[in-house]
Amino acid sequence: MRCGWSKAFIATSHHSCRRNPAATVPFTSSRQRSFRTYLDLRPGSNLSPPQQYDSESSPHITEDFYLDLLSLCTNSKSARQGICVHSPIIKLGFHGTLPLNNHLFAFYSRFAGAETARKLFDELTERDVVTWTGIISTYSRIRNHVEALFLFKCMLEDDSPVVPNEFTFSSAIHSAASLRLLDLGTQIHAQVWKRGFDTNTVVGSVMLDVYAKCSRLKEALEIFASMDYRDVISWTTMISALVKSRDWIGAMQMYSRMIENGTSPTEFTFAELLKACGCFFALRCALMLHAHLLLWGVELNLVLKTALIDMYLKCGRMNDALKVFRQTTDSDVKLWTTMISRYSQAERYQEAISMFKDMKNAGVMPNSFTYAAILSVSSSASEPELGKQIHCRVVKAGLEHDLSVANSLVDLYAKYSLDPVDMMRAFRGIASPNVVSWTAFIAGLARHGFEQKALLASVEMRLAGVEPNSYTLSTVLTSCNSAEALPHARKLQAFMIKTKVESPGLVAENSLVDAYARFGRVDDALAVANTMMPHRDVFTYTSLAKGLNQVGLHRRALDLIACMHKEDVKIDGFSLSCFLSAAAGLAATELGKQFHGLTVKSGLSSLISVSNALIDMYGKCGSMEESRRIFMAIKEPDVVSWNGLISALASNGLFMEALSTFEDMRIARAQPDGVTFLLVLYACSHGGLVDAGVEYFNSMHEVCGVMPQPEHYVCLVDMLGRVGRLEAAACAIETMPFQADALIYKTLLASCRQHGNLVLGECTARKALEIDPLDPAIYVLLASIYDDAGNVEWAEQTRRMMRERATKKCKGQSWLE
The missing domain is CATH 1.25.40 (Serine Threonine Protein Phosphatase 5, Tetratricopeptide repeat)
Known part of the structure; x- marks a missing residue:
């Protein structure tokens, strides 16, 4: 292998020299003459004799000469000329000289890369501490820390073991620190103590780094305290360790000690300190550090500029960050x-x-x-x-x-x-979607109204091997709106209990509580809040209060206030709105006034959601003057504000004023919604203003762009039926673009009873029973029509059918404070 390596380098050097024989770099005059002598003697030169060179035939060529040449090539960063030097070193028999090989090795590791240097290292038959340290530091420098530690182990286990020096230990410890190998770091630390390098500044700084990166701050502080001399690297390493352990005050105190010790900070010191300012300290402290930076005259390089900008951004000083950004072009x-x-x-x-x-x-x-x-x-x-x-x-x-x-x-x-095809195309274009991809996709499906597809996507996500996080679970639970999604919510709850999903800010748990509350399953929602949640926040109680109000349990909703006070959870605008709705549901005027006082004291009266809840509460309690006063105090009422005032007026029998308020709403250019038209149709129906009601109904879509929904048709049928326009009401049912339900037929049936229309009543009752044969109200209304028509036998038969088929009708309830 060694022979092949030498031939390869001889060929390389000859080829590179032939391509550019005059390639030189400017040197000092004496060394330049030496280098030109080398050029004259190299193979291929006109002055070089044809015979093989060796040390005897060229007595003026010495080892020191090649050492000087390699130093010149290193200083001039001339990789090609350095390779040319290697060839005559081998030819003249100097390749077995250890100092020369170490210089060659250092040259190759710097200019030819780690792999090339490794080939030369493997050829060497003799290696000293400089050789081993060179190869270890080379791999450590290119972040191949595993190979660096392997070579350190080989050095210690070599047949002729070489004693490591402080630089060897420094490179090995740096690699252990980068890999977060605390056990290996402590073993090397023991070797450091054994070899007597425990007080060495170079080794001490790196040992600080390994304990700091492995979150062993106590050991790092002990090493730092035992160091005889602390340079800026040691101080900066300790400051960095304190910042990483979130000991912000300790980091600033360490900086103060560093200044008192007479050690000048560098840009890296300030970069670490600025991280602490961005995370914890007040802006005043950050500005002080910026002033120190200018005082010490530290150059604003890219590292420091980035740290400064990041600090100002975290402190919310966007304009200051922009000034620093524009201070240099770097x-x-x-x-x-x-x-x-x-x-x-x-x-x-x-x-x-x-x-x-x-x-x-x-x-x-x-x-x-x-x-x-x-x-x-x-x-x-x-x-x-x-x-x-x-x-x-x-x-x-x-x-x-x-x-x-x-x-x-x-x-x-x-x-x-x-x-939605655009979203689906973007999602399907991802080769391996992660949890963020799936969460965004599921949220998009839910936003477009594809509830079932969103639920199926959550199942497909798990089949693809991607586990949902708390935000995914929250997104899926938020998309659960229909009763069919209740089993899926239960499955998600089981998944959360089984996998113990970490939920920052109780995101998933609150979404589960809210989902059960939307389904009217308040007992399940309370069970989740009491058993699955280590603590509850204002979002939890808001969802619970909203769910209890939805099922009419207003007193239980108000009982949550005591629980919030006990757990030191502050009431916000949304939770207060829910409690005001509970007071409105109970028609509890005095309690509502107490809540009103709380809104003023807490500064929440300026919130439009609270004002809207107060309008609704006073309206349901019959205090129209208070309701109007609160509405007039709102600077920019929204559609909910207008709806609340119209509802208050209509429910208190002020139908003309309700319609007048609706016209004021249109003049104010507030966009009415479906709820607005329900209230307007209710006012027309109960106020006997049928023609106006029909006109409003027809203008919904044409003028205001609101598509009539089934509940609007129920109001229209009720309005027409009250004044005896039964045929028009039946025609409205037949022509509406929805499948008729039992409610709209019962509405028409009640009008048939009121006006004694037996034929239409029987036909309507038949259609209603086809949809819901268990509803007792249909049998009661039909029996009453028979009684009014004098047909007692058919009335009795209808009641007998009701007892056989229908469920028991719940008794009506009323409340008065």
Whole structure:
């Protein structure tokens, strides 16, 4: 092997010298003459004799001469000339000289790479500590730490063992620290103590690093305290260790001791300290460090610039970060991407977009993380057109299959594309979707109303080998809206209990509570809150209160206030709205007034959700003046505010005022929704304003763009039936674009009883019983029609059928404070 290696280098050196025989570099005059002498004597030169050279025939060529030549080649960074030197070294028999081989090895490791240097190392029959340290440090420098530690082990187990020096130990410990191998690090530490290097500054600094990276701060502090001399590397290593262990105060105290010790900080010291400022300390401390940086005259290189910008961004000082960013032209794609991402997180989307444009003008090519960030900006800023343009750039850059970019594309199309095919195409283009991809896809399906597909996608996700996280579970549970999704929610609960999914901020648990509350399963929701949650927050109690109100358990909803107080959970605007709804459901005026006082004291009265709940509460309690006063205090009422006032007026019999308020709403250019028209139709129905009601119904879609739903047709049928327009009501049922349900037939049946229309009543009752034969209300209404018509026998027969077929009718209830 050695012969082949030598021939290979001789051939290489001859070839390179023949290609450029005059290739030299400027040297000092004396050494330049030596180097020219070498050129004159090399093979192929006009002055070189044809015979083989050796040390006897060329007595003026010595080992020191080649050492000087290699030093010149190293200093001039001339790799080609260094290779040329290797050839005559072998020819003249100097290749067995250890100092010369060490110089050659250092040259190859620096200019030819680790693999080439390794070939030379394997050929050497004699190796000393310099040789071993050189090869170990070479692999450590290129981050091949496994091979570096293997060579360190071979050094200790060699037949003629070589004693490591401080530089050998330093490289080995650095590799152990990089791999987080604490056991190996402590073993090497024992060797350091045994060899007497425990007080050495070089070894001590690296030992600090291994204990710091392995989260053994106590041992690192002990080593630091035992060091006789501490240089800036040692101090910076300790500061970095304290920052990583989140001991921010300790890091700043260490910096203060460093200054008192007379050690000047470097840019790396400030970079570590600025991390602490961005994470914990007040802005004043961060500004102090920036002032120290200027005081010490530390150059603002890219590392320090990045740390400064990151610190200001974390402190929310976007303008200061921008000043530092523009202070020098030194930047890279990571820094640009950080600026764009931070602007996006601060919801300053237009500035993020401007920053992306400036990046392009500066000639910096975006990478996948940049495109992912700007796509996220497009999604958050409701800029789908910009997102499509970025998508084109992504395709041109060949990054459409990058996972982070593809995930951002799925999220963009899930939120803003009217065609779900765009989202599906983006998702199917991902070769190996991760949990983020699946979560965005499921959220998109739910947003487009594909509940069953969202549930199936969650199953497909697990079949693909991707385990859901808490955000995925929350997304799936949020998509569960129909009663058919209840079994799936139970399965997800079992999965959460079995796998013990970590849920930061109780995201998944709160979503489960909310899902059960939406289904009216308040006992299940309370069970989850009491058994699966180590503690409950305001979101938990808001969901519970909302669910209890939904099933009419308003008193139990109000009992949650005591639980919140006991667990020191503060009431926010949303939870207070739920408690106000509970007071409204109980028509508890005094309790509602107490809540009103709480809203004023807590400063929540300015929230529109609280104001809307107060309008509804006072309206249901009959306090119309208070309801109007609160509405008038809202600067910009939304559709819920208008609906609340219209509902309060209509439910208190003020039907004309309710319709007048609706006209005021249209004048104010507030967009009515389906609930608004339900209230308007209710007011027309109970106020006897049939023609106006029909006109409002016809204008829903034509004027306001609101498609009539089945509940609107129920109101229309009730309105027509109250004034005896039974044929028009029946025609409305037959012509509506929905499948009629039992409720709308019962509504018409009640009108038939009111106006004594036996024929239409029988026909309507027959159709209602076909849909729901167990509803006792249908039998009661039909029997009453027979009684009014004097047909007692048929009435009795109808009641007998009700007792045989129908379920028991619940008694009506009322409440008065």
